[in-house]
Amino acid sequence: MSLAPALKLQGLSKRFGTVQAAQDISLSVEAGETVALLGPSGCGKSTVLRGVAGLERLDAGRVEVGGREVTTLPPEARHVGLVFQDYALFPHLSVLDNVAYGPRMRGTPRPQAWAQAREALALVELLDLQRRQPAQLSGGQQQRVALARALATGSPLLLLDEPLSNLDEQRRTELRAELRRLFARVGAGVLLVTHDQREALALAGRVVVMRAGRLVQQGPAADVFARPATAWVAAFLGHANVLARPDGAALWIPETAVTLGTGEPCPLTVRQTTGSGETVTAQHPLGPLTLHLSAREVPLIEAGRLRLTVNPAQVMTLPDDRGTGDQGPGNPAPGEPAAEQL
Numbered sequence: 258m259s260l261a262p263a264l265k266l267q268g269l270s271k272r273f274g275t276v277q278a279a280q281d282i283s284l285s286v287e288a289g290e291t292v293a294l295l296g297p298s299g300c301g302k303s304t305v306l307r308g309v310a311g312l313e314r315l316d317a318g319r320v321e322v323g324g325r326e327v328t329t330l331p332p333e334a335r336h337v338g339l340v341f342q343d344y345a346l347f348p349h350l351s352v353l354d355n356v357a358y359g360p361r362m363r364g365t366p367r368p369q370a371w372a373q374a375r376e377a378l379a380l381v382e383l384l385d386l387q388r389r390q391p392a393q394l395s396g397g398q399q400q401r402v403a404l405a406r407a408l409a410t411g412s413p414l415l416l417l418d419e420p421l422s423n424l425d426e427q428r429r430t431e432l433r434a435e436l437r438r439l440f441a442r443v444g445a446g447v448l449l450v451t452h453d454q455r456e457a458l459a460l461a462g463r464v465v466v467m468r469a470g471r472l473v474q475q476g477p478a479a480d481v482f483a484r485p486a487t488a489w490v491a492a493f494l495g496h497a498n499v500l501a502r503p504d505g506a507a508l509w510i511p512e513t514a515v516t517l518g519t520g521e522p523c524p525l526t527v528r529q530t531t532g533s534g535e536t537v538t539a540q541h542p543l544g545p546l547t548l549h550l551s552a553r554e555v556p557l558i559e560a561g562r563l564r565l566t567v568n569p570a571q572v573m574t575l576p577d578d579r580g581t582g583d584q585g586p587g588n589p590a591p592g593e594p595a596a597e598q599l
């Protein structure tokens with residue numbers, strides 16, 4: 258049996274005054290698949306999500322949800338489950354009634370709406386707290402109620418806008434693992450907006466990278482990270498070694514391009530202790546190379562030098578588009594040390 262894609266989006270464009278927030282964006286999300294829409298602040302991710310949800314009138318584009326065209330339908334008729342940054346739970350309703358709200362709004366009789374809500378609450382493991390009000394829950398629990406509310410709609414498509422942004426780092430890491438399991442269980446397609454590269458890798462099978470309103474690369478998450486299409490994408494994804502060259506940019510991904518402990522002893526100009534070892538910058542004849550050393554690799558440093566060999570076949574040459582956009586790559590990936598100037 259072949260299922261219709263959870264989402265098929267073609268040629269979405271949206272302008273606000275002089276700002277082209279999204280330009281000709283086409284993407285699809287298969288049933289059971291999680292796709293991350295990734296890009297720096299202001300690149301148009303939320304505009305795309307809101308356009309799919311029907312919260313933004315499009316200048317152009319066609320939206321299909323679960324095989325049904327919904328382009329001109331109002332949000333409530335599109336049958337998508339939405340989770341936004343602030344959860345937007347009703348403070349005066351119980352957890353159960355918050356989750357039952359969607360089915361109730363679509364005319365489902367109360368006992369059946371409650372049954373659907375309990376099923377969704379069981380999925381996020383919050384059935385025990387169904388009688389509480391949102392204020393009596395932790396941030397992570399509220400997050401899960403918001404997810405349950407989206408799940409209770411039974412929609413083929415879930416849209417999540419920075420769903421973990423209000424949580425602390427430890428809770429985010431825990432919830433990422435929970436979300437991955439949950440997405441696998443429910444079988445809906447998920448389109449997730451994030452500016453956090455690690456979140457995209459942790460949650461999504463496929464990523465779509467946006468820059469200044471345009472889609473710049475899409476593909477399986479591991480492929481996009483291993484083979485960024487341009488220097489800007491590489492830098493945005495957190496690759497530290499993107500060096501300008503006369504013919505473009507050279508990308509060295511140390512895990513594949515560099516062998517430690519053999520070869521030329523390179524002086525280290527920066528050494529920074531991290532939670533797992535050290536981040537160092539080695540002066541290699543081909544250019545400065547930033548390396549994250551594990552605690553086990555740190556003893557390879559001798560008298561401020563590190564022996565390393567670069568495999569030239571693994572150094573990628575990419576078009577250097579870093580200076581051309583109106584929005585540069587964002588900050589380094591959260592938790593990564595900022596690259597220090599030499």
Ligand SMILES: Nc1ncnc2c1ncn2[C@@H]1O[C@H](COP(=O)(O)OP(=O)(O)OP(=O)(O)O)[C@@H](O)[C@H]1O
Nearest residue numbers: 273276278296297298299300301302303304305452
């Ligand atoms: N209602 C609006 N009116 C005018 N401009 C808007 C409106 N909504 C968004 N924009 C502009 O459109 C561009 C894209 O915004 P959007 O919110 O889609 O970006 P984003 O990638 O989701 O950003 P963030 O990660 O910061 O949420 C921005 O320049 C933004 O200022």
